[in-house]
Amino acid sequence: MSISRRTLLRNTAALGAFAGAGLPHIWIKNADLAYAAGGEIKVGVLFSLTGTTAIIEESLNKATLLAIEEINAAGGIKGSKIVPIVEDPASDPATFSEKARKLVVGDKCVSVFGSYTSASRKAVLPVFERQNNLYWYPTLYEGRECSKNVIYTGAVPNQQQDEFVPWLVKKFGKKFYLIGSNYIYPKEENNYCKKLLEKLGGEVVAEEYVPLGHSEFSSVINKIRSTQPNVIFSTVVGDSVVALHRQYKAAGLDPEKMPMASLTTSENEVAAMGGEAAAGHFTSAPYFMVHKSPENEKFVEAYKKRWGADKVTHFVSEACYFQTYLFKQAVEKLATSDLTPPNIRDAVKGQEVTAPQGKVRIEPENLHTWLWPKIAQAKSNGQFEILVEAKDWLKPVPYAAYPGQSCTEKGLVEKS
């Protein structure tokens, strides 16, 4: 077969035209598939491994990685492995935002698991909203947020307090001393607590905030002595929790008469303050390490086996663990070519998973989670004893303290 110069030219041109039309198509398709390229699904893991809050975020990193390893060991998600890209935002909101952008834009992660503090969540929020990516936030927090790009798997105020505050009033009395660290979370929680107390005819004898990291509570203890509340309602966080409990104990106050009721004291803090300082005080949370369920036994055993026998699990690390499984379920529902952050978000709406605390569900309206409130008392062995378990899971209401406002699929709605 002889090829004339003219045919060759024509054919080359045709090929060029075909390539011109065809290649972009391939490129675009590749861009679609980039989220699940080569049998790998990339996710970001964004917890501080250094800096102030590394104390707790390290355990969140560990729980997330444990769940990812378990999913991969069981064959991944429809044959694709989850590849965690771990970044250390060093407890600094600005670094959080920078690392989030790197994970979303640079690494093309399909979702990012991260944050402990509200400050760091607020810092990354613009990144996820602008890039239309998806952030999975495991911490209990103050509510009053409504984003289509965040899945909230921790408790909001109504899930920690609706049962807790009436129970405390009934058991100990109506006089509350509110003490918290000086930032947004304790203020919003106390705001809600005051609303509940108002309904119950309770009384707030003092509302006080100490600087973050504060460790000298003598004057606070004097005030507690002079106001004689029935309950000390504490939203103090971090190492201040430890100092407050130890100084309370050393001052000779009695938890049987004037217990501290905390929304933030977990097994993690109890280990640092010592069981004798924690014993007798109360915490409300959806999860405690001693909770009896086959899922929790498996979780605690796997966690200890992977990270050390002296390690504890707590209500935030549990959320890290189950939210990774929720991610898996959502991805499973999608065809590989449909794997994008907004599709995962839509797929996770209404998803249920049997978590260590019980069966949880993502509320389609506000992307928060239906959880199982529990009230527990700390024991001197460093564990809790669960005294009250909710009979039913509780709907998340992120705007519970703000009547007329509610978070819906369309965003924040205000009824006038």
Next chain:
Amino acid sequence: MDQLIEQIVTGLSIGSILLLVALGLSIIYGSMGIINLAHGEFVMLGAYAAWVFHTYLGLGLLASLVPIFLVVATFGWVIERYVLSLLNNRPLDTILATWGVGIMLQQAVRLMVGSELRYVQLPPALADSMNVFGIPISSYRVFLFVVSIALFGATWVLMNRTTVGMKLRAIIQDRSVAASFGINAKRVYALTFAYGAGLAGLAGALVSPLKSVSPDMGTGYVVDAFMVVVLGGVQSLAGTVASAFILGELSGGIAFLQNDTVAKTIVLLAIVVLIRFRPEGLFTARVRA
């Protein structure tokens, strides 16, 4: 009335902890003129030493105080000998160097033992509370008060009644003249720095059962310590004591009437204003320059 006494006792307790933390800095900054930004990290090392002795060797806090002092003092000695003295103890260079040392110590601890909060047990014999002037107060706080006064006494004797102290005072007045009298300035400086570091370590160990132990715990203490020393007046040990108790009473009192956030703000503001009008601090030892 009861409340007033209660508040005064509380202030004394806060003051004694401030004194404990500031004493080491007072020696190093006040006598040697070195602005030791790693002071907080020496406090932290002491707290971790207490944790290590308790967890791995089963030693109680009281039994491990002397070894802790020696361990942290050795650290101080090494840092003076191999970092600061090579910079000829020049103020600006040493600020930067001690800051860097502080960061390294903090990260080293984080890498070696992790960043979780650690637990140091309260000595069981001092775990209860006792009555002072009819006010219930933690026995351990009373113990801290006694220890801080005792350490101050020991330091005062060391500075004013021993040969080492005399040599140090001679060097402070005029290093070259002191050297021409045959005083080994390098050695005295290294020992003084080690002693100051050891005191900081003791402070860390002693406060750890009341507070918490974490790699970055030093940051708060170094601020407190500088406030005390600057207010009290450099080169004045007695001034350090007085200012520790003044600050203790002041912040305790304001925290009682208002809250701790306000107390912190007002105390810092008061110090800034005072330094503006009395840059040498409240009490100054008269030294021939």
